[in-house]
Amino acid sequence: MAHHHHNKGHQQSSSENIKTAFFLNLFFTIVEFIGGIYTNSLAITSDAIHDLGDSISLGMAWYFQNLSNKKPTKTYSYGFKRFSLLGAIINSVILLVGSFFIIIEAIPRILNPEHADAKGMMWFAVLGIIVNGAAVLKLRKGTSINERVVSIHMLEDVLGWAAVLIASIIMQFWDIPILDPILSLLIASFILYNVFKNGRESIRIILQGAPVLISIDQVKAQVIKFNEVKSVHDCHLWTMDGEYNVLTMHLIVDETLSWKQTKLLKTSIRNLLYDKFHLEHITLELEISSEDCEYIDCV
Incomplete structure (x- = not known):
């Protein structure tokens, strides 16, 4: 015998909340790539890659939130929940490649700093805090674990944009162009840390290890x-x-x-x-x- 606990009351709202956060994040990721080129800021470009990963995560979360409602079949007797690992693997590969690209670009800029448009960086940082902050507020109203996890992830983005904002303000008063590539390296390091952390968890799930928080x-x-x-x-x-x-x-x-x-x-x-x-x-x-x-x- 098997025992199932269903919580269908909040599934629709969970899906809608994640959907809203996904489109907000995807729109801003496109804006970021344009802004990174326009301002010559590697920090903004690196955060755009980070947000691209977030967009994929949100898109997968939205897709699998809906797919999880689908009943198991004869082929997939446990349902479709484990398909989310495929999204995690795709996301990790994209973030890994993007991070190495940022690191390769950042090292020469540290040795020979290039000036970025500090004022443009500042306005993009403000916009980043507003957009990601709106997504956090939307998701924090939710009740599902999926929403809470994504909300924490988006909150990290808000903090990252706060760092870009501080650096851009400093660069407007002092000529320290090296701050931009240093900040991009820090963002890339943060991305790599999460890639390996999530990768380790994905491998544990694939090998049918016990849940991390349950003994x-x-x-x-x-x-x-x-x-x-x-x-x-x-x-x-x-x-x-x-x-x-x-x-x-x-x-x-x-x-x-x-x-x-x-x-x-x-x-x-x-x-x-x-x-x-x-x-x-x-x-x-x-x-x-x-x-x-x-x-x-x-x-």
Whole structure:
């Protein structure tokens, strides 16, 4: 048996919020590339590459937010949630190539600084803070995990534009053109850090590792608290996409339990594990104390 918890009340609003943030970000990414060339600012160009990655992430989040409503098929019995990993991999490749491009361009500019249009940078920074800030406010009203994660990502963009704004103001009063390539290197380093961080998480999901914030020992400890459960074995815990978590588990129970009592026990365990660990797909197999299980030596 499997237990599913659905929260359809907010799915439509979640999709609309992410859609709005996507179009805001995509529009501004195009503006940024034009602005980076116009102002001769490598910092703005590097942030444009960062925002291009954000646009892809938002587009994928929007697409998969809608796709997640689609029912599983015979081919994809767990549904389509893991398809989001494909978006993460594409996004990572684009950001990786873009970051190396920025680094290659920035090093010669540090050795031989070129003047950028500081005033133009300042106005683009103000626009960046407004557009990304609007996206953050839109997403923070949402309730889904998807929205919260994207909201934090957009907030990082606001902070990045704040750094560009400060640098552009400084460059208007002091002749320090080297600030622009230094800032672009910092942005590129930040992008690379996130690429490797997200890449490591994607590999963990592909290899069916346990969710980062959930310990299988903690799950076992909660289940064994039920008086009807004598022991637990053959536990398998993994995540489909970093958010939708799956658990299978064998429980040894007393043979005196009635069918009604076992059904109530399963329901109670599922509700507890969902509330405490956000485990959404739970399969429990009950065995009596005297029953031999070939998986008795499993995890």
